[in-house]
Amino acid sequence: MQSLIDAFREAGQGQVFAFLDRLGPTEQARLFAEAAEVDLAELAVLKRSLLGGTPVAAPADLEPAPYVPLPENGGDPERWRQAREVGEAALRAGRVAAFTVAGGQGTRLGFEGPKGTFPVTPVRQRPLFAVFADKLLAAERRYGRRVPWFILTSHQNHAATEAFFAQHRWFGLQADQVHFLRQGRMPAVDASGRILLETPGSLALSPDGHGGSLRALERAGAFDRMAALGADIISYFQVDNPLVRVIDPAFIGWHLLSGSEMSSKMVPKAFPEEKVGHFCRQRGRTCVIEYSDLALDRQRETDPATGRLRFLAGSIAIHLFSREFARRVARGEGGASLPFHRADKKIPTIDREGRPVQPLRPNGIKFELFVFDALPFAANPLVLETDRAGDFAPVKNAEGVDSPATCREAQLRLFAGWLRAVGATLPVDPSGLPLFPIEVSPLFGDDLVSLGESWARLDPKPAAVTPGFCLGHDS
Numbered sequence: 237m238q239s240l241i242d243a244f245r246e247a248g249q250g251q252v253f254a255f256l257d258r259l260g261p262t263e264q265a266r267l268f269a270e271a272a273e274v275d276l277a278e279l280a281v282l283k284r285s286l287l288g289g290t291p292v293a294a295p296a297d298l299e300p301a302p303y304v305p306l307p308e309n310g311g312d313p314e315r316w317r318q319a320r321e322v323g324e325a326a327l328r329a330g331r332v333a334a335f336t337v338a339g340g341q342g343t344r345l346g347f348e349g350p351k352g353t354f355p356v357t358p359v360r361q362r363p364l365f366a367v368f369a370d371k372l373l374a375a376e377r378r379y380g381r382r383v384p385w386f387i388l389t390s391h392q393n394h395a396a397t398e399a400f401f402a403q404h405r406w407f408g409l410q411a412d413q414v415h416f417l418r419q420g421r422m423p424a425v426d427a428s429g430r431i432l433l434e435t436p437g438s439l440a441l442s443p444d445g446h447g448g449s450l451r452a453l454e455r456a457g458a459f460d461r462m463a464a465l466g467a468d469i470i471s472y473f474q475v476d477n478p479l480v481r482v483i484d485p486a487f488i489g490w491h492l493l494s495g496s497e498m499s500s501k502m503v504p505k506a507f508p509e510e511k512v513g514h515f516c517r518q519r520g521r522t523c524v525i526e527y528s529d530l531a532l533d534r535q536r537e538t539d540p541a542t543g544r545l546r547f548l549a550g551s552i553a554i555h556l557f558s559r560e561f562a563r564r565v566a567r568g569e570g571g572a573s574l575p576f577h578r579a580d581k582k583i584p585t586i587d588r589e590g591r592p593v594q595p596l597r598p599n600g601i602k603f604e605l606f607v608f609d610a611l612p613f614a615a616n617p618l619v620l621e622t623d624r625a626g627d628f629a630p631v632k633n634a635e636g637v638d639s640p641a642t643c644r645e646a647q648l649r650l651f652a653g654w655l656r657a658v659g660a661t662l663p664v665d666p667s668g669l670p671l672f673p674i675e676v677s678p679l680f681g682d683d684l685v686s687l688g689e690s691w692a693r694l695d696p697k698p699a700a701v702t703p704g705f706c707l708g709h710d711s
């Protein structure tokens with residue numbers, strides 16, 4: 237252990253062991269284990285590149301990225317039909333693995349427990365993880381192939397997540413179909429780059445961002461496991477969005493037809509200041525620029541020809557990766573390594589005497605990787621338009637935008653829209669919101685096509701849609 241202490245001292249991080257004498261053997265062992273997780277060389281690079289200096293402004297040479305529009309917005313219907321067929325063939329060949337990132341801290345929602353356990357559906361109160369499992373089961377029934385599912389957890393929620401799946405018998409999936417992998421952690425530092433302690437015996441560590449998901453796949457041997465299963469396309473989505481088309485044949489088909497190594501879904505921004513990343517082009521490469529990094533006047537620019545926003549394409553964090561591309565990025569091969577971003581935060585820490593400090597203002601810096609930073613390295617990156625109402629309603633905040641309430645309404649509108657499209661009658665308000673709660677399981681239909689097929693087979697059809705109406709739950 238002396239060598240670890242020496243390495244920290246040499247790196248100017250000796251404060252990490254300042255209270256070592258006060259700790260018992262178990263606490264010391266924990267501190268050493270945490271310290272061993274820290275890549276001091278990486279931290280030294282971050283100190284030089286991200287601390288001090290002036291914040292990097294968004295470059296001026298940004299252009300909006302081109303995207304493929306939906307058929308109803310000018311896209312080629314024949315090409316969309318072809319893409320769906322190609323995607324379905326890939327699914328029948330077992331080429332797709334699902335990947336959920338669920339390692340976040342979910343501080344804004346303030347829900348006790350892993351976010352994936354949050355009860356989200358309007359009638360059955362099915363948790364987010366159950367909704368995704370239902371979608372994977374639906375895909376398995378439709379395409380005749382089991383979809384392997386990789387779930388990124390954090391140190392904090394790993395055990396609770398695994399226990400939740402075991403308790404619910406993997407929601408009808410096979411236990412060996414679901415793979416949990418823990419993401420890495422990064423230490424928080426003060427303004428001069430010194431690692432902060434959370435207690436005298438532990439570092440202030442936090443998850444390394446959703447971009448850390450690719451390194452975690454590599455560390456866990458997940459790419460090899462995918463290869464052994466014949467899966468070469470990774471369907472990446474976040475844990476907080478129950479509407480996400482976990483398995484989307486048209487998206488997969490477009491990805492393959494374009495020869496793309498990374499494809500992303502976009503929605504037109506709902507309003508200029510909407511807090512989403514922007515798909516841009518910079519020096520010939522596609523990238524995502526965070527809302528906080530794009531000046532407001534640029535966010536509000538309009539295209540004189542159409543009157544629409546210039547930077548219209550908002551990122552909703554839904555991506556497809558070719559497996560080998562993701563592996564290259566995870567390994568940083570060929571210069572394809574993700575950059576860290578800094579976030580200034582209030583970080584609970586201790587003072588010189590080891591007493592707890594709860595800061596009222598940001599007192600430290602966290603480092604995070606973002607998964608969309610892989611886009612500039614991808615060959616033939618594709619940005620594809622999707623229908624927000626059918627793909628995106630995240631649960632981020634306890635109240636207001638992107639909250640359980642807005643997510644519930646989005647689900648209700650979607651279910652009601654599908655049912656009405658296939659001929660069911662139910663009362664809705666002018667915004668399409670049904671006047672009472674209903675629910676459609678992904679096992680009955682995951683989009684209008686699959687729902688229409690199930691509905692056509694239903695005999696007899698329900699006489700009326702009544703409050704609490706549910707379709708398609710196995711149990």
Ligand code: UTP
Pocket residue numbers: 337338339340341342343344345351388419443444445446448473474475476632
């Ligand atoms: P968010 O940016 O919404 O962060 O993550 P969060 O941690 O869930 O929530 P807040 O900001 O603390 O309220 C977007 C997605 O990325 C995952 C999250 O679990 C979520 O699915 N994520 C985020 C990770 O898997 N790891 C991370 O380190 C960060």
